[in-house]
Amino acid sequence: MSSKIKSGLFFGIFTAIVLISEHLVSTNIHTTTEIMGIIVVGILSGTIGGLVFVFLMEKFKSSAFGNNSTKIDLDEDEQIIFQTPANHFKGAEGVGGKLYLTNRCLIFKSHKLNIQNHELSIPLNKIAKIERYKVLSKISNGLKVQTVENTTERFVEKADEWYVHLRSLPETMVA
Template sequence: MTSDDKVVLRAMANLWRGAESVGGRLTLTDRYLSFRAHALNLQTAPLDIPLSDIAGTRRYRNMGLVPNGLAVTTRSGTEYRFVVRKRDRWIDRIAELTS
C-alpha cells in the first residue's frame, strides 16, 4: 500500500494467522487489500494483497457460529480469513474493484 492509494473502506478487523486471531485495521484501497496489526499482537507483519491477485471472496462463520467472516482467496490459492463487521459491504466493494 502506498500513500497514493485511494482509500475505499477501512475498519477494525481480525486476521487469522494460524491459531492466533490478530487484531488490527483492514483497509481496502483502489489497488490493495491491506491489514496492519496492533502492536500488542505477537504476529505484527503487515499484509498487502494487490487487488489483481484476488481470485475471489466468500462469507464464512467465525468459530463456526458468528456470521462475520470474510475469506479472501488469491490466484495462487492462498486463503486469508478476516473477521470484520459489514462483511457484505467488503465483498461487494472488492468485487467492484476486481471485475
C-alpha cells in the same frame, strides 16, 4: 441496543455461566439460597466485566496508540476506498488491526499489542475469490480472500460490508 453492548453482555453471561458451573462443581454448596447467591453474583460480575471489557476496547481503538500503530504508507496515486478495524487469522490467533481497501490493494496492518505483528498486502489483481464464512461455525462475520496463488486469508469484522465493497470493484481487479 448496540452490537458492542450485546457482545459485552454475551461475553459476560457466557463467562458467568462457566464460572458458576466451575464453582458449583468445586464446592460443597447444597442450599438453594447459596446456589441462587452464586448465580446472581456470577451473572452480575460477568456482565459488568463484559461491558467494562467492551468499553476499554473502544477506548483503545480510538486512542492515538490504537490509531497510529495501524497507519499505512500509500503510493502517491493510491487512495483508501474503505477501512475498518479487523482481525486477520494467522494460525489460531486472530491478530487485531485494521483492514484497508485501496484502489490497488487489500491491506491488513496489525496494531502493536499482538503476538504476531505483521502487515499483509494483496494486490487486487491477485484476488481470485471472495467468500463470507461463519467463524466457529456459528457467527456469520468472516471474510475469506483466496489469491491466484491459491493462498487463503481469513478476516473477521464487518464481513458483509467488505464483501459488498470487494465485489463492487471492476471485473479486471477482482476475478
